[in-house]
Amino acid sequence: MSIIEVNHVTKEYKLGQIHSLKTTALNQWRRLTGQPVEERAPFKALDDVNFSIEAGEVVGIIGHNGAGKSTILKLLANISKPSSGSISVKGKVAPLIEVGAGLIGDLTGRENIYLNGAILGISKAEITRKFDEIVAFAELEEFIDTPIKRYSSGMQVRLGFSIATSVESDILIVDEVLAVGDLAFQRKCFDRMEDLIKRQGKTVLLVSHNIRQVQRLCSRVIMLDHGRINLDGTPQAVCDSFYEQSDEKIKASTVLAPTRTDTSGELELMELYFLDHDDQRTDRLSYNHDCVVHFRIRALQRLDEVTFGFGFHTTDFLYLTTHNSEEQLHISHLPPGEHEIVCKIARLPLLPGVYSLRFGVTAGQAAGGIFYGENLKHFQVVGDVPITVREGFFALDAHWLLEGREVAEIPAISPNTCHICNAVHNRSIFEEK
Ligand SMILES: Nc1ncnc2c1ncn2[C@@H]1O[C@H](COP(=O)(O)OP(=O)(O)OP(=O)(O)O)[C@@H](O)[C@H]1O
Numbered sequence: 274m275s276i277i278e279v280n281h282v283t284k285e286y287k288l289g290q291i292h293s294l295k296t297t298a299l300n301q302w303r304r305l306t307g308q309p310v311e312e313r314a315p316f317k318a319l320d321d322v323n324f325s326i327e328a329g330e331v332v333g334i335i336g337h338n339g340a341g342k343s344t345i346l347k348l349l350a351n352i353s354k355p356s357s358g359s360i361s362v363k364g365k366v367a368p369l370i371e372v373g374a375g376l377i378g379d380l381t382g383r384e385n386i387y388l389n390g391a392i393l394g395i396s397k398a399e400i401t402r403k404f405d406e407i408v409a410f411a412e413l414e415e416f417i418d419t420p421i422k423r424y425s426s427g428m429q430v431r432l433g434f435s436i437a438t439s440v441e442s443d444i445l446i447v448d449e450v451l452a453v454g455d456l457a458f459q460r461k462c463f464d465r466m467e468d469l470i471k472r473q474g475k476t477v478l479l480v481s482h483n484i485r486q487v488q489r490l491c492s493r494v495i496m497l498d499h500g501r502i503n504l505d506g507t508p509q510a511v512c513d514s515f516y517e518q519s520d521e522k523i524k525a526s527t528v529l530a531p532t533r534t535d536t537s538g539e540l541e542l543m544e545l546y547f548l549d550h551d552d553q554r555t556d557r558l559s560y561n562h563d564c565v566v567h568f569r570i571r572a573l574q575r576l577d578e579v580t581f582g583f584g585f586h587t588t589d590f591l592y593l594t595t596h597n598s599e600e601q602l603h604i605s606h607l608p609p610g611e612h613e614i615v616c617k618i619a620r621l622p623l624l625p626g627v628y629s630l631r632f633g634v635t636a637g638q639a640a641g642g643i644f645y646g647e648n649l650k651h652f653q654v655v656g657d658v659p660i661t662v663r664e665g666f667f668a669l670d671a672h673w674l675l676e677g678r679e680v681a682e683i684p685a686i687s688p689n690t691c692h693i694c695n696a697v698h699n700r701s702i703f704e705e706k
Contacts, residue, residue: 274363275325276444276476277349282358284319284344284500318344320500321358328364328443331470331477333487333508335515336497342480345497346370346446349478364443364476367393369433371448378422382413382432385421389436403439410465411435412458431458438465444476445469466490488512488664509664516626534646539576540634543611544569545650560656561620561668568614568632572607576636576643579604581614583632585623586647593628593666607636622667623654 303309319341326332334342347353348360350368368374375392376385386407390400408417411431421429437445447466463486469475470490481487487494487508494511496504504511534542549555550562558564566583581602584595596616598604631647662668672679 276328276363277326277478278359278361279322279324279345279349280359280361282319282322282348282355282360283317284341284348284353285315285317285356287315317500319348319355322500322502324495324502324505326476326478328476329474330493331479331491333491333494334478334480334497335482335484335487335494335511336503339499340497341500342497343370343448344500346448346478346480349444350446362444365394365441366444366446367437367440367442368446369430369437369448370446374433376421376429376433379420381420382408382411382417382424385432386436390440393436393440393442395440399441407432407435407439410439410461427455427458434462434465438462438469442475444478446478448480449482463490484512484515532646532648534644534649536645537643539573539636539643541571541573542568542632542644542646542649543571545630545632547650547652556650556652558621558623558652558654560623560625560654560658562656564618564621566616566618566630568616569611570614570634570644571611572609574609576607577605579607579634579636581616581632581634583616583630585628586631587666588627588629588651590647592631593623595631620670621654622670624658624662624666624668625654625656626666627651627653 322341322345334345336342344353346368347370348355349362350366350370351362352368352370352374375389377388380388383404386404387397387400390397408414411428411434413428413432416424416428421432424432434447437447445466466477466479467490470477477490479487479490491508494504494506494508495502496511496515504514544567546554546567547556547558548565548567549558550564568581568583580597580599582595582597585593587593598614598616628651629648630650630652632644632649633642633646634644635642658668661671
């Protein structure tokens, strides 16, 4: 029997109720002035959702903003009820869903720990036994007798996470809240979650926009799309598909993507484009094929000792690599006017996805450079990647050897002639004799 079962669950909200004050005032005004009052149809945050989870599974829930991720967690934590369908949860749930949820502002950290324990059905004796550990993990020793309303949101999350993960429970439900803490604390939470999962075999449901984190922690991932389950499968398959869909969305909106440039006024970037391996202008480059980046610039004055550089970054500004002309192209001076600079890239090693380009120019002694721009041009890398390459942004050109030889060259069974009976045995039989 599954530990969690979600059967045909639909959750409806009335859209107008989200901004209730504003909507009420607006409707009142319309009634007074004889205008039709806007009545909106109920909106389905979840639409006929079905899944079950076995004990010990670690399930990530991903999807775009408003896909229904938090709504599912709230239903499972019994914070809200489905409009139709049924949910069965067997076991004690420790939810960590909203910053400050379950904490009472006027009570101190100490009082909140006991209160939360009671809500989770934990005895006072157990809480007393775990108290120091909870406070130490949350790093709140100094503030434990301060009312929670004086805590920052990060401090509240630390306390909430520490309580939820210290008490005995069967199912841990964690929403995006972890992103609120500082990086060092996020790391600590991540390590604790790994420990709960790997050593204690706890059932965990995790909502996160941090797909890499989901991929690392989870054994299964559910992707939601407009309140429906779009995919349910292995982290690799579901996260890959999510990346592909996000890349497509980004690609579709890239024309309007803002560029970021900073120039001293000595140089202008006139044009920037790629040529593919067939010398065609394109924004679609092929993985593992040669390509060329063209930069057309205008020097507004004579420039001395010029170096060009460019790099690739992801659409969320993770810098991947840079290359500069310093060692290959010594430009002692560049006269005013237009110039064309070309950089040839051999066997583009970027894995399929959407990326963007940055470009910079330094001249003379100017420490900060005379031109720098990023997000200048989006491009897509397409192509088939060998199954040896699984994740990340680059494919290494690498080869495996077994005892100094390419594995493929060694026959599965190596025949040897037996010196006793003259028959051909495979190597292991021969060696045993
Ligand atoms: N209390 C509510 N009243 C009305 N609508 C709501 C309420 N809670 C959520 N919704 C709506 O339901 C939809 C799903 O919301 P939910 O918070 O589950 O999305 P999510 O996938 O967690 O999004 P995000 O990634 O932005 O946190 C959204 O359109 C949201 O506006």
